[in-house]
Amino acid sequence: HLPGGGAVQPLAPGEWSRLSTWLSAQGLKASDLLVGDPKHTLSTFQDKAVTLERVLPLLDRGFQVGLLLEKWQRAGLWVITRSSAAYPKLLQDRLGDQSPPIFYGAGDRRKLDTNALAVVGSRNAAEADLHFARQLGHAAAQQGWSIVSGGARGVDEASMRGAIEAGGTVIGVVADSLLKTTTSHKYRDAILRSDIVLLSPFHPESGFSGPNAMSRNKYVYCLSRAAVVVCSDTGKGGTWAGATEDLKKKWVPVWVKHQADARSGNRALVERGALVLPDADPHALRMEELERGSLTAHELFAGQAADVHEPTVPYQKPASEAPPTSNGTTTVRSEADELEAVLKALTTPMTDKALAKHLGMTTERINKLLEHLIHLHKVEPPVGRMKSYKLAEPDLFS
Known part of the structure; x- marks a missing residue:
C-alpha cells in the first residue's frame, strides 16, 4: 500500500504468484510490464481476481514507488524479490507460491x-x-x-x-x-x-x-x-x-x-x-x-542425563542477573561495590527499607545510592503503593 493509494489493492502473494507464473510462461519478466504497453502485454491473461482494472493502476504508480525506494535506500533499507538470489531459500521452499513477493529489510x-x-x-x-x-x-x-x-x-x-x-x-x-x-x-x-x-x-x-x-x-x-x-x-x-x-x-x-x-x-x-x-x-x-x-x-542433551541442571558451557551471568549472596548480605568496601551490590539485589523489586536490611546498610545510604543509579538510568524511580525500586530495562542491544 502507498500513501494516498486509494482503493487500489496490491496483489496478495498467491495472486502475484499466478501473474508471475503466467509472465514466465510467456518468456516475460515483471519488469517488462513497466515498458511498452502493459494493457497489450496482459491482453490474454485471464484471472478472476487479478484483472487489468487492478494491475494497470498499480503499474501507474511506478514513479511514486521509485521515489519511495530511493528514500528507503538512503535510510539503509534493501528490497529483495522472490526472483532474487538473496531471497531466503528455506522460507521459499516451505511456502512456495505463498511466499511474499517482496521483503524489505536492513542488515546482512x-x-x-x-x-x-x-x-x-x-x-x-x-x-x-x-x-x-x-x-x-x-x-x-x-x-x-x-x-x-x-x-x-x-x-x-x-x-x-x-x-x-x-x-x-x-x-x-x-x-x-x-x-x-x-x-x-x-x-x-x-x-x-x-x-x-x-x-x-x-x-x-x-x-x-x-x-x-x-x-x-x-x-x-x-x-x-x-x-x-x-x-x-x-x-x-x-x-x-x-x-x-x-x-x-x-x-x-x-x-x-x-x-x-x-x-x-x-x-x-x-x-x-x-x-x-x-x-x-x-x-x-x-x-x-x-x-x-x-x-x-x-x-x-549433549551426553548428559535429562535432569542435568549445569550448562554445557558455563554461563557467566551479567551483574544485573547475579543472585545475592547466600546469607543475604554483601560486604561493602567502596561506593562502586555498594552500587554493584544494589544492582545485584534488585533482581527482585524492593523498597528502600527492605534493600537496606538485605544489604546491612542504613536507609539513608541506600537512598543516596538509589538516587545515583536512577540518574544513571540503571534503576527506575519507585512506583506503586509500596514504592518499590527495580532495575531499568536496557535498550535491547545496547
Missing part, C-alpha cells in the same frame, strides 16, 4: 539462510520465562545458531538479547514500521555491527495492523529449523496462532517449555502435537536435536 541479508531457532512467547511473560528465553538465546548462539523472532516486548526481546550477549546474531521479522524501527537507537548500532537483520513483507512505513501481526508468524517459523514456545495463552493471541498454524502445516518441530499451570496454552499445544522440553538448563540443549524433533530426553 546473508544471515537469512543461517541455521536459526525460532523463540516465541507472550509479551507479558513471567520473570522465570524471560530468564529461560534469554538463556535459550545464549545457548543457541554458543552453538552457532541464530535466533529468529518477532522482536516484540517480552519473550521475543529476551531471547534476542541473550543471543547478542553471547556473540550471536538474530533475525527479527517486523510486522509494522520497519523504517522507523531500523533507524531507531534501539536497533541501529546492532544492525551496523551485523548483529541483527530485520525484515518485513509489509510497507516499511505502515502502522500496526492486527492481520499483519498474525500473518508475520508464519515467516518466523519458516525462517527457522525448530521452534520453542516459551509461554502461550490458550486459544488466543499471536503466539498461539503461530504455533497452531505450524503444527498444522508441519514446517518445523514445535517444542514448548514445561508449564506447571494446567490451564497453560503450552499444555494445550502439547495436546495438538507439540513436544515438551525436558526440565533442565537450556544451555545443555543441542540445537540439531531440536531440529530432528522426536527425541528421548537423553538424546536432547
Whole structure:
C-alpha cells in the first residue's frame, strides 16, 4: 500500500504468484510490464481476481514507488524479490507460491539462510520465562545458531538479547514500521555491527495492523529449523496462532517449555502435537536435536542425563542477573561495590527499607545510592503503593 493509494489493492502473494507464473510462461519478466504497453502485454491473461482494472493502476504508480525506494535506500533499507538470489531459500521452499513477493529489510541479508531457532512467547511473560528465553538465546548462539523472532516486548526481546550477549546474531521479522524501527537507537548500532537483520513483507512505513501481526508468524517459523514456545495463552493471541498454524502445516518441530499451570496454552499445544522440553538448563540443549524433533530426553542433551541442571558451557551471568549472596548480605568496601551490590539485589523489586536490611546498610545510604543509579538510568524511580525500586530495562542491544 502507498500513501494516498486509494482503493487500489496490491496483489496478495498467491495472486502475484499466478501473474508471475503466467509472465514466465510467456518468456516475460515483471519488469517488462513497466515498458511498452502493459494493457497489450496482459491482453490474454485471464484471472478472476487479478484483472487489468487492478494491475494497470498499480503499474501507474511506478514513479511514486521509485521515489519511495530511493528514500528507503538512503535510510539503509534493501528490497529483495522472490526472483532474487538473496531471497531466503528455506522460507521459499516451505511456502512456495505463498511466499511474499517482496521483503524489505536492513542488515546482512546473508544471515537469512543461517541455521536459526525460532523463540516465541507472550509479551507479558513471567520473570522465570524471560530468564529461560534469554538463556535459550545464549545457548543457541554458543552453538552457532541464530535466533529468529518477532522482536516484540517480552519473550521475543529476551531471547534476542541473550543471543547478542553471547556473540550471536538474530533475525527479527517486523510486522509494522520497519523504517522507523531500523533507524531507531534501539536497533541501529546492532544492525551496523551485523548483529541483527530485520525484515518485513509489509510497507516499511505502515502502522500496526492486527492481520499483519498474525500473518508475520508464519515467516518466523519458516525462517527457522525448530521452534520453542516459551509461554502461550490458550486459544488466543499471536503466539498461539503461530504455533497452531505450524503444527498444522508441519514446517518445523514445535517444542514448548514445561508449564506447571494446567490451564497453560503450552499444555494445550502439547495436546495438538507439540513436544515438551525436558526440565533442565537450556544451555545443555543441542540445537540439531531440536531440529530432528522426536527425541528421548537423553538424546536432547549433549551426553548428559535429562535432569542435568549445569550448562554445557558455563554461563557467566551479567551483574544485573547475579543472585545475592547466600546469607543475604554483601560486604561493602567502596561506593562502586555498594552500587554493584544494589544492582545485584534488585533482581527482585524492593523498597528502600527492605534493600537496606538485605544489604546491612542504613536507609539513608541506600537512598543516596538509589538516587545515583536512577540518574544513571540503571534503576527506575519507585512506583506503586509500596514504592518499590527495580532495575531499568536496557535498550535491547545496547
